[in-house]
Amino acid sequence: MSIPGKATAVSTQSYFQQHANISTTTLPGLEWQISQAGFGSYRVTVGQKNHEQALRQALQNGINLIDTSSNYGDGGSERLIGRVLAELIDTGELNREQVVVISKVGYLQGFNYTLAEQRKQAGRPFPNLVKYAEGLDHCIHPDFLEDQLTRSLERLNLDTLDVYLLHNPEYYLSWAKRRPLPLDEARRTYYRRIRLAFEYLEQAVADGRIQSYGISSNSFPEPAHSYTFTNLSYIWQIAQEIRSDHHFRWVQLPVNLLETGAATEASQPEGQAVLQFARNHNLAVLINRPLNAIVQESLTRLADVLPPSYPATPEEVSTAVDSCVQLEKQFSSRHLPGLNLDEETNQQLLNYLSLGQMLEGNWDGFGTFQNWQDIRTRFILPRSQTVVEFLSNRPNLPAEAVLWLDEYVEAANIALAALSAFYQEQAAKRTARIQETAVAADPDWQANTLSQTAVRALRSTAGVSAVLVGMRHQRYVLDVLSDLTQPVTVKDRSASWQKMKLGSEL
Structure with a gap:
């Protein structure tokens, strides 16, 4: 009823x-x-x-x-x-x-x-x-x-x-x-x-x-x-x-x-x-x-956005992204051929294993902290997690490839953390400026x-x-x-x- x-x-x-x-x-x-x-x-x-x-x-x-x-x-x-x-x-x-x-x-x-x-x-x-x-x-x-x-x-x-x-x-x-x-x-x-x-x-x-x-x-x-x-x-x-x-x-x-x-x-x-x-x-x-x-x-x-615990400079972000790029190139030339995969799987792996390539030259163009978080959550992380799981579950993965994967996961985590810190620091400064501008426009708008x-x-x-x-x-x-x-x-x-x-x- x-x-x-x-x-x-x-x-x-x-x-x-x-x-x-x-x-x-x-x-x-x-x-x-x-x-x-x-x-x-x-x-x-x-x-x-x-x-x-x-x-x-x-x-x-x-x-x-x-x-x-x-x-x-x-x-x-x-x-x-x-x-x-x-x-x-x-x-x-x-x-x-x-x-x-x-x-x-x-x-x-x-x-x-x-x-x-x-x-x-x-x-x-x-x-x-x-x-x-x-x-x-x-x-x-x-x-x-x-x-x-x-x-x-x-x-x-x-x-x-x-x-x-x-x-x-x-x-x-x-x-x-x-x-x-x-x-x-x-x-x-x-x-x-x-x-x-x-x-x-x-x-x-x-x-x-x-x-x-x-x-x-x-x-x-x-x-x-x-x-x-x-x-x-x-x-x-x-x-x-x-x-x-x-x-x-x-x-x-x-x-x-x-x-x-x-x-x-x-x-x-x-x-x-x-x-x-x-x-x-x-x-x-x-x-x-x-x-x-x-x-x-x-x-x-x-x-309000709090400043990051560990701010990252643009140079630190670039260095972290470059590390991912180099490791991705290393995988393509040294490790991928030894996996004996079909051509379609090879191509899909390379498409997904491209965090560094995606970010190289583009990492500072995501606009706002919210946009970066959205791209990271909806696009970057699912692709990266899929390829890491695929390789981790691969039977008889060569020892060199296992070492490479550990190194790549660490490099990717460092790059993503550096980028998040970079955008978070920008957001903290921007939201503070917005608050200051609002209170200057009208003191009645002051709030906690x-x-x-x-x-x-x-x-x-x-x-x-x-x-x-x-x-x-x-x-x-x-x-x-x-x-x-x-x-x-x-x-x-x-x-x-x-x-x-x-x-x-x-």
């Missing part, structure tokens, strides 16, 4: 009588009271006990806003949320009406992608499907929205969803740009599709399946001339044309200390930034990626950690309703709760964000 009820003004306000020390926002029009930080569940999925514990801890201690999507964990995120909500409601620790639950729709990956392929084969495909990439489609047509809303409500175990967002509808514009379609034509089609979706969503409100709706778009903060720009003023006009008492109440977009466009880019009428326009039209604004800044296609994590400063900068900005923070571990929940107990004045901080933008560019 699904959970009846929906978020209400009275119950959300009563929730904070129990959690009076938590900083909150009251949403204009809806009058729901929500915590200034919400539980972001992008990497949260069912079956992970630590994820369940984190969500339970958040709901029990003053965070009453949950954000998810149908494609997070291929539906697993919604299932976990439904399970934890049911548990806390059954025990009387929580009322359904005290919590604001948000989900999103638009992506076809995993199960949804398979579903779409099956419908195509049956002769009833989802209309207006955008083929974005291999294994990834996108759609906001009412037929798809109807199917997905039903599935999301079932997974969440809810009768009514409080907020339903179109998830990155600008994928259509990215697709159109690659074709390429003339910009005017692409934009006409784009906003026509959004209008069609909004008409469906208004009916979903009338049917009691959702309370309100909106759009989550990464391109709201872009310059107006950008091909993929999503214009909030156009979308507001569409909602107004559908009905004057519409339920378009929410926008979600990325803002952080390095990506300031939503506060600094004058893309809306009368030179307003998108945050100003949303505030002037009583739209609730949810901030995503507050701690993950993507600048020039590199990820910077806005959290960079992650808390990043959240405080956003929640202190007028027009921001809540900051969505990924909280899949309890320590992340505690970090957010710690900052939410620190009151900060909410006011127009446009000047502070301009200073932050200029300071980051230096």
Whole structure:
């Protein structure tokens, strides 16, 4: 049996009588009271006990806003949320009406992608499907929205969803740009599709399946001339044309200390930034990626990084990489021929046994510490471990080859450790500079950690309703709760964000 009820003004306000020390926002029009930080569940999925514990801890201690999507964990995120909500409601620790639950729709990956392929084969495909990439489609047509809303409500175990967002509808514009379609034509089609979706969503409100709706778009903060720009003023006009008492109440977009466009880019009428326009039209604004800044296609994590115990100079890294290169050449010329492998296996071994060759001349081009860690974990280590295991398990491996393998493993470990230390030291200096720049831009943003400063900068900005923070571990929940107990004045901080933008560019 699904959970009846929906978020209400009275119950959300009563929730904070129990959690009076938590900083909150009251949403204009809806009058729901929500915590200034919400539980972001992008990497949260069912079956992970630590994820369940984190969500339970958040709901029990003053965070009453949950954000998810149908494609997070291929539906697993919604299932976990439904399970934890049911548990806390059954025990009387929580009322359904005290919590604001948000989900999103638009992506076809995993199960949804398979579903779409099956419908195509049956002769009833989802209309207006955008083929974005291999294994990834996108759609906001009412037929798809109807199917997905039903599935999301079932997974969440809810009768009514409080907020339903179109998830990155600008994928259509990215697709159109690659074709390429003339910009005017692409934009006409784009906003026509959004209008069609909004008409469906208004009916979903009338049917009691959702309370309100909106759009989550990464391109709201872009310059107006950008091909993929999503214009909030156009979308507001569409909602107004559908009905004057519409339920378009929410926008979600990325803002952080390095990506300031939503506060600094004058893309809306009368030179307003998108945050100003949303505030002037009583739209609730949810901030995503507050701690993950993507600048020039590199990820910077806005959290403190400690300096390495043993820093590595560029010369030390180069020397370590050169050692790997020399050992790889030695293997190819001296040891590989004696293994008597077929040509295909020989080639595969050489392709995988190429750590030094991959890094030579490129090791200082990975951008950020986070990028290096990602490449190391997802690409370098699996390849290196595969070839080491292959050689270690080879019967009758010559003694010279065994000695060589031991030497190579040691050299590879030294090279990887040196590179990690190099990037970690850079990251420690960079995060310290970001913290200094933020506090110089606005002294109110001073906090104990960079992650808390990043959240405080956003929640202190007028027009921001809540900051969505990924909280899949309890320590992340505690970090957010710690900052939410620190009151900060909410006011127009446009000047502070301009200073932050200029300071980051230096």
